[in-house]
Amino acid sequence: MNTTYTISIFTEDIIGLLSRVTIIFTRRHVNIESITASESELKGVYRYTIVVTVSEEQVKKLVKQIEKQVEVLKAFYHVNSEIISREIALYKLSAEAFKENESFMNIINANYAKILSIASDYIVVEKTGDEREIKQLFNDLEKFGILEFVRSGRVCITKPLKTLNAFLMELENNSNTTIKHFNK
Amino acid sequence: MKKHAKYNTEVTGAEALILALLDEQVTDVFGYPGGAIMPVYDALYDYSDQLTHYLVRHEQGATHAAQGYSRVSGKTGVVFATSGPGATNLITGIADAQIDSTPMVCITGQVASHLLGTDAFQETDVLGISMPVTKWNIQVTKAEDIAPAVAKAFFIAASGRPGPVLVDITKDAQFGKTIYKYEKCESVRSYFPSPKVNETDVEKAAELINNAKRPYILCGHGVLLSGAEKALLELAEKGDIPVASTLLGLGAFPPQHPLYVGYLGMHGNYGPNLLTNECDLLIAIGMRFDDRVTGNVSKYAKQAKVVHFEIDPSEINKIIPADVAVLGDAKESLGLLLPKIKATKHTDWLKRFEDCNDIEFEKVIKHAVDPDSKQLRMAEVIDKFHKISEGNAIVATDVGQHQMITSRYYKFNKPNFCVTSGGLGTMGFGLPAAIGAKVALPNTEVITVLGDGGFQMTIQELGTIMQSNIAVKILVLNNNFLGMVRQWQQLFFDRRYSFTEMKNPDFITIAKGYGIKGKKVTERKDLNEALKEMYEAKEAYLLEVVVENEENVFPMVPTGASVAEIRLE
Numbered sequence: 207m208n209t210t211y212t213i214s215i216f217t218e219d220i221i222g223l224l225s226r227v228t229i230i231f232t233r234r235h236v237n238i239e240s241i242t243a244s245e246s247e248l249k250g251v252y253r254y255t256i257v258v259t260v261s262e263e264q265v266k267k268l269v270k271q272i273e274k275q276v277e278v279l280k281a282f283y284h285v286n287s288e289i290i291s292r293e294i295a296l297y298k299l300s301a302e303a304f305k306e307n308e309s310f311m312n313i314i315n316a317n318y319a320k321i322l323s324i325a326s327d328y329i330v331v332e333k334t335g336d337e338r339e340i341k342q343l344f345n346d347l348e349k350f351g352i353l354e355f356v357r358s359g360r361v362c363i364t365k366p367l368k369t370l371n372a373f374l375m376e377l378e379n380n381s382n383t384t385i386k387h388f389n390k
Numbered sequence: 391m392k393k394h395a396k397y398n399t400e401v402t403g404a405e406a407l408i409l410a411l412l413d414e415q416v417t418d419v420f421g422y423p424g425g426a427i428m429p430v431y432d433a434l435y436d437y438s439d440q441l442t443h444y445l446v447r448h449e450q451g452a453t454h455a456a457q458g459y460s461r462v463s464g465k466t467g468v469v470f471a472t473s474g475p476g477a478t479n480l481i482t483g484i485a486d487a488q489i490d491s492t493p494m495v496c497i498t499g500q501v502a503s504h505l506l507g508t509d510a511f512q513e514t515d516v517l518g519i520s521m522p523v524t525k526w527n528i529q530v531t532k533a534e535d536i537a538p539a540v541a542k543a544f545f546i547a548a549s550g551r552p553g554p555v556l557v558d559i560t561k562d563a564q565f566g567k568t569i570y571k572y573e574k575c576e577s578v579r580s581y582f583p584s585p586k587v588n589e590t591d592v593e594k595a596a597e598l599i600n601n602a603k604r605p606y607i608l609c610g611h612g613v614l615l616s617g618a619e620k621a622l623l624e625l626a627e628k629g630d631i632p633v634a635s636t637l638l639g640l641g642a643f644p645p646q647h648p649l650y651v652g653y654l655g656m657h658g659n660y661g662p663n664l665l666t667n668e669c670d671l672l673i674a675i676g677m678r679f680d681d682r683v684t685g686n687v688s689k690y691a692k693q694a695k696v697v698h699f700e701i702d703p704s705e706i707n708k709i710i711p712a713d714v715a716v717l718g719d720a721k722e723s724l725g726l727l728l729p730k731i732k733a734t735k736h737t738d739w740l741k742r743f744e745d746c747n748d749i750e751f752e753k754v755i756k757h758a759v760d761p762d763s764k765q766l767r768m769a770e771v772i773d774k775f776h777k778i779s780e781g782n783a784i785v786a787t788d789v790g791q792h793q794m795i796t797s798r799y800y801k802f803n804k805p806n807f808c809v810t811s812g813g814l815g816t817m818g819f820g821l822p823a824a825i826g827a828k829v830a831l832p833n834t835e836v837i838t839v840l841g842d843g844g845f846q847m848t849i850q851e852l853g854t855i856m857q858s859n860i861a862v863k864i865l866v867l868n869n870n871f872l873g874m875v876r877q878w879q880q881l882f883f884d885r886r887y888s889f890t891e892m893k894n895p896d897f898i899t900i901a902k903g904y905g906i907k908g909k910k911v912t913e914r915k916d917l918n919e920a921l922k923e924m925y926e927a928k929e930a931y932l933l934e935v936v937v938e939n940e941e942n943v944f945p946m947v948p949t950g951a952s953v954a955e956i957r958l959e
Contacts (some may be wrong), residue, residue: 212413219581221529222517229522270704276526279580382719383582 209285210239211265212291212362215254216246216370218277225279227254230271234298236260238343240293240359248370251279257360280373284364291362295340296322297331297347310350317343328353396570404429404564405531407497408437410540413572418459418829420444420452420541424472425512427499429564431470441824444829447475447850451822453483453554454848457492461809462784462834464546466493467826473500474512477558478519482816484554485523487927489813490638491611493552495543496520496624502562503531508513516558523524525553533566538950545575547643550583552615573625578879585701587718587726595673595697596730602671604739605631606694608654608683610810612639612676612717612720619643619805621724622675631735632743634662636677637813641802645781651743655682656947660754660956661746663947667954668692668742672710675699676720679709680813691950699723726921739781745922753943759799765938766914768792768867772839774801774923775865783835783863783925784827787845791873794943796839797846824862825854835925842894843872852904854929863924864906864932866897869939877942908932 217223224243231238239257246253258265265283272281301324303310314321319333333343340357396409407430411419419441423431434443446452447682449471456467467703469482471822477498487494500506501513503874517529526546530539536559543555599605613622619642623860626633626643632651633643643650652659656667663685672694677683684690687709699707699720706715716723756771773782773797781803787793787810809827845866855862876890901908907927912918917935923934947956 222527225518226521233522267704267708270708274702275705276578276581308819377582380586380588381582382586 207263208243210257210259211285212289212360213256213258213265213269213272213281213283214270214362214364215256215281216279217252217254218279219250219252220246223277224254227272229254230268231258234268236264236268241340242359242361246370251370253265254339255359255361262308272383277302281379282364284362288366289362289364291336291360292334293337293340293358293360295333295343295355295357297333297344297348297352299329299331299347299352301325301327301329313343313346317346319343348370396414397572399570400567400706401570402429402433402564403536403559403566403568404433406533406536406568406570407540407559408433408565409570410537410572411468412437413574414466414544416441416466416837416921418442418444419468419470420451420459420826421470422446422452422476424468424476424499425498426473426501426561427470427476427564427820429561429793430497430499430559437748443470444825444854445494446680446822447843447853448848449479450482450818451478451825451848451851451854453494453496454816454819454822455826455829455854456494457490457819457903458485458495458786458809458823460492460826462827463510463830465493465830466544469496471496471498472512473498473516474514476512476515478514480556481515481519481523481812483522483654484556485810486816486819487554488523488525491552491615492554493547494554495540495547496554496556498558499559499564500529500558503560504562506560508682516556516741520556523554523558527558528557529558531560531563533563533568534560534569534666535689535904536563537571538575541573541575542578544829546578546581562910575705584719585703585717587716587723588907589726589734591714591716592723592726593730595699596727598671598695598714599629599631599673599727600730600732600734602670602695605629605671605673605737606665606669607631607633607673607675608636608677609633609639609642609675610636610934612675612699613642614676614805616676616701616722618676618721618724621721621728623647624728625724625731628731630734630740631673631819635747636680636683636812637797637810639677639807640797640808642805645801645803650741652747654798655680656685657798657943657945659747659798660750660945660958663945663953663956664746665742667693667781667952669694672696673699674710675724676701678705681709684709685947685951685953685955689954706745717741749835750945750958763938764784766912766917766935768795768869768937769799769943770914771865771867771917771921771935771937772796774918775925776800778918778921778925779837780834783807783837784824786810786820786827786836788837788838788840789815789817790841790844791869791877791941792839792841794868794874817844819908820844821848821862822851822854825851825860825862828860828862835862836865837865837925839864839867841873842866842868842870844890845897846894849900852901852906855906859929859934861929863927863930864901866932867937868897868933868934869937869941870894871939873941874943876940880940880942882948897932897934905930906930908934910934910936912936928958
């Protein structure tokens with residue numbers, strides 16, 4: 207059965223590594239639903255967050271193939287209940303929306319969104335939430351005419367407390383090669 | 391580490407590359423020059439007494455030669471090529487090395503860094519193109535980064551499950567100046583190539599083995615890569631366990647040993663395939679359950695428990711779920727396992743293999759090695775050659791029917807003497823791979839067995855043999871067909887021989903053009919003498935044996951069938 211999994215990948219900061227990771231999905235004909243990349247809590251260690259909908263067997267194999275890449279430190283997969291995740295969305299609307307001020311502001315408030323920017327002819331609304339909430343606000347605002355819409359990929363924090371560093375220590379301890387340590 | 395005379399002095403990036411190779415104890419390079427790698431070739435000119443360069447005739451040949459070199463010697467093969475087409479020509483060999491776990495370092499020249507991404511002359515994104523087929527790759531744009539990149543490349547290529555790596559060096563980096571230093575790479579912090587063997591897993595494996603009534607060992611390339619042949623032999627003997635080998639594992643277990651039951655896979659032996667579905671415990675060592683070994687996975691060894699010894703975590707549970715997986719180097723794992731194994735006998739179980747062998751002998755082998763056909767058959771050629779060389783020659787094959795016949799009928803007495811393209815099935819592999827093998831082990835007889843099709847894919851490497859005086863013996867089994875495809879057309883496509891018939895050139899004349907002696911044999915009475923003459927020749931020699939046009943390789947496990955549905959005819 208296919209489920210949505212969030213894969214978190216911790217990597218070195220290397221040109222081309224993202225490509226090396228994404229071709230693992232391409233080769234197996236798996237579509238990446240969203241992807242984000244940024245530096246993690248460890249300096250110089252990058253974190254990719256990739257969302258896919260596949261079977262558990264598939265996601266396990268994907269994670270192993272990702273971990274096999276020399277410059278990948280560690281990869282994990284999680285189901286939605288194991289993570290706290292957010293996406294951010296921006297909606298650009300015509301300033302006309304203000305003409306119906308009351309209902310527009312009600313929608314913004316009811317959705318816990320905020321107005322990010324106001325210009326003479328347009329306004330930009332920002333919403334942080336999960337996929338469903340972002341879609342809900344989209345639906346609510348549609349009647350005002352959405353000029354532009356953009357949604358980020360998912361970012362997430364995992365619920366288990368174990369730190370990346372602890373995982374890396376474990377890897378080092380189970381390895382025959384001596385590794386130059388991370389900040390212990 | 392012995393410090394080079396140039397240590398701590400200013401050198402060009404190109405010279406730094408050559409010095410780094412020397413610091414890695416590289417003695418041989420296979421390559422082809424071109425615009426973007428000219429500074430490297432210029433630097434090489436001063437070191438040709440320490441670093442022998444073999445000029446191939448096509449970059450693909452360089453990769454296969456490096457593979458052959460590595461497969462027989464365990465050393466990392468090294469390749470030079472220029473940018474653009476030079477680099478793209480490497481891809482087939484790199485992909486082959488990747489799937490057959492062969493350590494190889496490819497050095498490619500690249501356009502100057504300010505031209506990257508401009509569609510400059512002979513610019514290609516070799517990093518992007520090679521990414522899916524390399525274990526690791528890197529582009530270097532500064533002279534000072536060359537030596538560290540080379541160090542890392544050699545470490546990654548040879549450690550853990552070996553594989554090909556590529557170092558792409560821009561022309562300005564080759565021309566640039568740097569103070570030469572070399573530090574051997576011994577670890578990469580994100581890379582854990584050699585897992586410590588978990589003793590609990592070994593205990594569990596031992597328990598399954600000790601309790602099994604019909605245990606069965608499948609040995610693969612991993613046994614050879616880790617040098618676990620002796621440990622494997624001890625395990626088999628102590629536990630009285632039959633051993634079958636994958637294509638790339640041939641030679642890991644002595645073929646004449648009573649516990650050796652044969653060769654696995656689509657055209658492997660009858661018993662080893664059939665009895666996979668009768669054993670109660672499969673002990674897979676350094677093998678990856680390739681589809682050519684498993685046939686239909688849903689009907690593969692369902693009755694058996696599985697113990698999998700494997701160094702690459704991604705191979706565990708990839709195809710066949712393991713009841714016990716022992717992650718780590720095969721030699722280390724088997725070393726820990728041996729004291730826990732109880733000496734026992736499995737006489738009845740072994741008898742099953744003998745019986746199967748008798749059936750296969752009657753139905754297949756007898757007719758193949760001693761045929762009553764008028765025309766020569768491939769198996770009798772290989773069988774005779776086996777007897778002449780007593781299994782002591784390195785045999786590099788190409789891909790197709792002759793490859794399956796060679797792996798069936800040549801009994802490899804020594805580890806790493808079988809050089810073949812298993813995973814990728816690369817036609818054109820045989821001839822250049824044999825060249826590399828002979829360069830690595832010049833005192834060992836090296837023969838390449840080729841089909842008429844595959845030979846012509848890299849036939850230009852006869853030029854390399856000529857120029858560098860490489861005493862490779864070439865045995866062409868000519869059936870004037872792309873035989874394996876023709877066999878499939880006959881069996882599964884209603885004998886519609888679509889574009890598999892070959893009109894071939896006169897191979898002997900071609901060889902002569904390259905200054906290589908040759909002989910063509912069409913009749914049985916001349917075969918033995920001709921094989922002897924080829925084997926005993928002191929220099930390169932080509933023997934063409936014209937064989938039956940429409941011979942089929944049996945046994946065969948048809949695609950989609952279970953290993954138990956192996957066909958003998």
